[in-house]
Amino acid sequence: MTQPTKTTLGFDFILRSLKTTGILLLLCLVFVSPYAGFYTALAIMSAGIWSMINLYFLVALVRAAIRPGQLDKIQVAVLAFVKFPLLYLAGYFLLKIEVFGLLPLLIGFSLPLAVVVLKVVSRVLLGMDNTPTNNQLNEAL
Amino acid sequence: MEHFGSMLALAAPLGLGLAAVGSAYGIGRAVGSAMEAMGRQPEAAGKIQVAMIIGAAFIEALTIYVFIAYFVAMGKLG
Numbered sequence: 001m002t003q004p005t006k007t008t009l010g011f012d013f014i015l016r017s018l019k020t021t022g023i024l025l026l027l028c029l030v031f032v033s034p035y036a037g038f039y040t041a042l043a044i045m046s047a048g049i050w051s052m053i054n055l056y057f058l059v060a061l062v063r064a065a066i067r068p069g070q071l072d073k074i075q076v077a078v079l080a081f082v083k084f085p086l087l088y089l090a091g092y093f094l095l096k097i098e099v100f101g102l103l104p105l106l107i108g109f110s111l112p113l114a115v116v117v118l119k120v121v122s123r124v125l126l127g128m129d130n131t132p133t134n135n136q137l138n139e140a141l
Numbered sequence: 142m143e144h145f146g147s148m149l150a151l152a153a154p155l156g157l158g159l160a161a162v163g164s165a166y167g168i169g170r171a172v173g174s175a176m177e178a179m180g181r182q183p184e185a186a187g188k189i190q191v192a193m194i195i196g197a198a199f200i201e202a203l204t205i206y207v208f209i210a211y212f213v214a215m216g217k218l219g
Contacts (some may be wrong), residue, residue, distance in 0.1 A: 009188060009191060009192075010187050010188065010191055011187065011190075011191060014191065014194065014195070021202075031189075051202075054198075054201070055198050058194055058197060058198060059194055062190055062193070062194055063190070066176075066179070066186075066190065068183075069148060091205070095208070095209065101210055102212060102213055102216075105209065106206065106209050109202065109205050109206075109209075110202065112198075113186055113198060113199060113202050116195055116198075
């Protein structure tokens with residue numbers, strides 16, 4: 001019998017959340033499009049992708065800026081430039097596009113965060129981060 | 142009701158500004174506390190960073206929501 005792999009709440013947790021969001025966005029595009037229209041699905045997809053890129057760059061920026069040892073200033077500057085002016089400008093243009101409704105954009109922007117919340121809630125409910133207390137260890141022995 | 146448009150025109154940017162200030166304060170506190178915690182427990186830096194990033198993303202999302210609400214209000218103004 002194979003042991004289930006223990007997942008941790010590290011950086012891989014965010015990457016897994018981004019992967020789940022990507023799959024969810026593809027499903028949204030397939031299933032929302034026939035019911036609510038192509039532009040609604042496209043708005044959710046665009047805002048979701050924007051939010052995913054935003055979260056990815058936030059992780060990259062924090063990892064590049066906060067680490068022991070020598071700081072790569074050029075890498076930090078490039079990441080900060082892409083994350084703040086460029087990505088926010090792209091978000092502004094998404095909001096300015098007339099055919100995209102604000103509600104689908106809001107759903108798209110929230111999707112990665114909803115995935116993170118649901119993943120954390122499931123971890124708590126399943127007790128994946130519980131460490132056994134001394135009493136429990138004594139009882140087990 | 143005749144002054145509704147003018148009040149909205151004043152309140153919407155003011156609210157957006159307040160939200161930005163609140164978010165900046167929130168992110169500042171979150172990152173500051175995370176730095177302190179990492180200084181105290183360097184071995185837990187990875188976990189603290191992840192918690193900090195998720196917190197920062199949520200705070201940032203709140204500002205985006207306010208920005209969208211601002212667009213809705215501006216749409217009402219015409």
